[in-house]
Amino acid sequence: MAFVTRQFVRAMSSSSAASAAAKKIMVKHVTVIGGGLMGAGIAQVAAATGHTVVLVDQTEDILAKSRKGIEESLRRVAKKKFAENPKAGDEFVDKTLSSISTSTDAASVVHSTDLVVEAIVENLKVKTELFTRLDKFAAETRLGSL
Numbered sequence: 693m694a695f696v697t698r699q700f701v702r703a704m705s706s707s708s709a710a711s712a713a714a715k716k717i718m719v720k721h722v723t724v725i726g727g728g729l730m731g732a733g734i735a736q737v738a739a740a741t742g743h744t745v746v747l748v749d750q751t752e753d754i755l756a757k758s759r760k761g762i763e764e765s766l767r768r769v770a771k772k773k774f775a776e777n778p779k780a781g782d783e784f785v786d787k788t789l790s791s792i793s794t795s796t797d798a799a800s801v802v803h804s805t806d807l808v809v810e811a812i813v814e815n816l817k818v819k820t821e822l823f824t825r826l827d828k829f830a831a832e833t834r835l836g837s838l
Contacts, residue, residue, distance in 0.1 A: 717806075718806070719743065719806040719807045720743060720744060720806055721743065721744045721745075721746075721804060721805045721806045721807075722735075722738045722743045722744070722745050722746075722805065722806065722807045722808075722809065723745075723746045723748060723798070723801050723802055723805040723807070723808045723809070724738070724745060724746070724747050724748065724809045724811060725748045725749075725798050725808065725809070725810050725811065725812060725822065726748070726749060726810065726811035726812040726813075727747050727748070727749035727754050727755050727757070727758035727794075728749075728758070728811065728812075728813075729761075730811045731747065731749070731758070731809075731811035731812075732747070732758040732759075732761050732762050732765075733765075734809055734811055735747045735758075735762065735792055736762045736765055736766065736788070736792075739762075739788045739789070739791040739792045740766070740769075740784075740788045742791075743791065744791050744793075745791055745792045745793070746792075746793050746794065746795055746801045746805065747759075747792060747793070747794050747795075748794070748795050748796065748797070748798045748801060749794075749796065750796060751796060752794075752796060755794040755795075755796070758794075759789075759792070759794065762789070762792065763785065763789060766784070766785045766788055766789065767781075767785055769784075770782070770784050770785050798822065798825065798826065799825055799826065799829040802826060802829065802830075803829070808826070810822065
């Protein structure tokens with residue numbers, strides 16, 4: 693599930709400017725909550741396409757494993773994509789990895805993101821807890837900006 697920012701919601705609240713504003717919004721910063729196979733893959737693709745990414749999960753150990761998996765995957769991609777120029781492949785891997793940071797605190801990073809993608813375990817209780825925390829943070833942020 694993905695969330696959009698206040699900027700998008702504010703733009704959409706004005707129906708006359710909604711479609712024009714939606715076209716102007718650029719997603720530059722992505723937060724991916726969940727460092728498993730799906731979340732790591734989403735983070736990899738987002739970073740490889742020029743986005744700044746924060747990958748969020750519960751522990752540093754999970755995040756280290758996710759980052760290692762992303763690096764291995766990027767090396768496989770680079771080997772095929774840059775078969776004629778291995779140095780360019782190394783640069784691609786390094787640039788992509790430098791666009792990915794990690795965190796264990798979702799609420800502390802979502803304030804500065806354009807898009808939040810949820811890729812956590814398929815467990816209704818866990819998802820509800822996450823959305824409750826993020827909703828509380830969003831409400832506090834909205835009240836603080838009024």
